[in-house]
Amino acid sequence: MADRENPTVQKLLRSFIQFRKTGWHDKKINGYNPSEYKVLAVIYEGANKKETEMKVSEISQILEVTPPTVTQIINNLDKGGLVERMIDPQDRRAVRIKLTPKGKELTENARKAFFEKYLGLVDYLGEEDSEKLAELLNKVHRYFYELKR
Amino acid sequence: MADRENPTVQKLLRSFIQFRKTGWHDKKINGYNPSEYKVLAVIYEGANKKETEMKVSEISQILEVTPPTVTQIINNLDKGGLVERMIDPQDRRAVRIKLTPKGKELTENARKAFFEKYLGLVDYLGEEDSEKLAELLNKVHRYFYELKR
DNA sequence: ACCTAATAATTAGGTAGCCTAATTATATTC
DNA sequence: GAATATAATTAGGCTACCTAATTATTAGGT
DSSP: OGGGGOHHHHHHHHHHHHHHHOOTTOSOBTTBOHHHHHHHHHHHHHHHHHSSOEEHHHHHHHHTOOHHHHHHHHHHHHHTTSEEEEEOSSSTTOEEEEEOHHHHHHHHHHHHHHHHHHHHHHHHHOHHHHHHHHHHHHHHHHHHHHHTO | OGGGGOHHHHHHHHHHHHHHHOOTTOSOBTTBOHHHHHHHHHHHHHHHHHSSOEEHHHHHHHHTOOHHHHHHHHHHHHHTTSEEEEEOSSSTTOEEEEEOHHHHHHHHHHHHHHHHHHHHHHHHHOHHHHHHHHHHHHHHHHHHHHHTO
């Protein structure tokens, strides 16, 4: 099994492991976790482009996590006064999530910092290599996705 | 802030998020978790190339996790009879971890399946792009590492 | 119109994979 | 030989998820 020594496999593997450890997800800013910011960002963007507030189920689909996960995160954001729940009058089972002014401000600041960091990364890698990286990562995802079925 | 709409940033971000969700780490095979297999693999490789068994502290350094994390994983591997602890006669504070025959067999099988999967990936991406990907991921890691200081 | 089935959200409880702080045993240094 | 450093462990905690069960509401079939 000399293949096991294949240097490309070794390199790739090491880079994956290191990348997974890369802290491109910061812990706890202003008392909120990365997963909470992700939900805030989805709520913010959804409201911006759809004019109507996001439902729990929609957030859950976008983030690819289960609805209970979203509910729990929202419980906490709600407790912190960043977010408000309102029943959808069209479908009274659904709950629309709305940012409070406080939540909106926090989200906007976080988004700004976040995008600046990533603009910096694109700058560091170069436009062309950044595109290439995105493409390759998508390809890796497709490979593993197809394996699983 | 039109920068926020930078399409390269958006693509890169989406590819990162998807990649992080990619199940290139399978859950539970033969009753053991990915993190347990990682420890097994390190023990296996360490013993192969150093002729002497791995210490907890060495495993911890290689996997970049704290010693308590390693201890706990080894507790479980020990309970399953995959691994044995033996005090190092040279330094009686240290513990050398040795695979039992059962542990060795399991590890060898897992390694085989694992490397086949990654050989398949390199094949899918192509040798050149695989190298490029590893290089770019390392660069991303450097960027975030330098930001943090 | 009525009952069944489907859907939205929630609560409760659990798991993986980490961590820090404190403790114990042994080594090293001055 | 005493103080300090190091190796491993135990105990307990945290994040980011999950599944199963429950409640409320809506939609579909007859």
